[in-house]
Amino acid sequence: MTIRVGVDGSGPSRAAITWAAKRSARDHEALELVHVVDGEWGQLGEDYADDARRGANGLLADALEVARRCAPDAPITTSIRQGSTAWELAVSAEPGDLLVVGTHKTGYLSGRVLGTRSVVVASTATSSVAVIPDTPVTARRGVVVGVAEGTPWEVAVTRGAQEAAHVGNELSLVNAAPGDGGQRLLADAAALAADIHPALVIRRRVSRRRPAEALLDASRSAGLLVLGATRADTARAGYLGSTTHEVLLNLNSPVLIARA
Structure with missing residues (x-):
């Protein structure tokens, strides 16, 4: 690489x-x-x-x-x-x-x-x-991963777990969706992260705010926010998905758009 x-x-x-x-x-x-x-x-x-x-x-x-x-x-x-x-x-x-x-x-x-x-x-x-x-990031800690249905969250969680383990930070999994589906999805995501790095400290959060707002709030003091890319090639160049698009226009920490 x-x-x-x-x-x-x-x-x-x-x-x-x-x-x-x-x-x-x-x-x-x-x-x-x-x-x-x-x-x-x-x-x-x-x-x-x-x-x-x-x-x-x-x-x-x-x-x-x-x-x-x-x-x-x-x-x-x-x-x-x-x-x-x-x-x-x-x-x-x-x-x-x-x-x-x-x-x-x-x-x-x-x-x-x-x-x-x-x-x-x-x-x-x-x-x-x-x-x-263009803002200081040296004092930030923790890795936040957005987890949502319909996105390649497995790629994001895998990359986020690797990043958190590499620097000895905790991993926070965030879902912003109504109903009980968010908790089940976060449980699956936490299990995947634990399989990758069993000693990793993993936290889960379900938010009722709009997804972009929830992610931006959760990553305000984080060292990295990881999101899964919604497309794998250039067939739909210019399309990212509304949440990722809004996060990138209003980010307050480094953001990694993870592709497999």
Whole structure:
């Protein structure tokens, strides 16, 4: 597996680089820093294209310095792609990779306007995608997993259990659905997590709030929120499901969209 992270010189991009580099060092995985040059620069002439390439090399050099501070011994490479930023980032990752992108911390008031690029990347990529907010995350603890009927919750629970066990955190399973079905589903999810890591501390919560609100509330101080992707390929590019879409536009912690 390769961890690939989008680089554009912004604060959220630096947050994503830092998060990805630390994970690269932790998991002994290769790290690739990817910058996408807007394809329209080339249409303006060779001088504009040369300026864009020089700017890209400068951004990647700065990004490499940030990554090296977090992961001095990790194998780190850089690459430049050209075209639509969100699409090129999405297709840069293979299905078994982890693609990491940053996003501005938005909140409900502005979330419908800002942060849409991360949604496009997450909905288009065939790999798992981590979306990292531009806010401190070092003091956060715990892994939260959304569990709901009609979603690949087994993939999310498996990935969440692995993440929690790896860093010694507890795992919180959250379901937001009326009736008794939520409790039964959470029991199945907890059993799966316990089979994966028997010593894991597992908590279960059923919420009567709207699903996105319940997940955002539960993950407010968490180190990671894990959701199962609702699609496995690009046949329905641009579709994530309303809950995942709303969470990504209003996230308050790192979010991992897990694909098998």
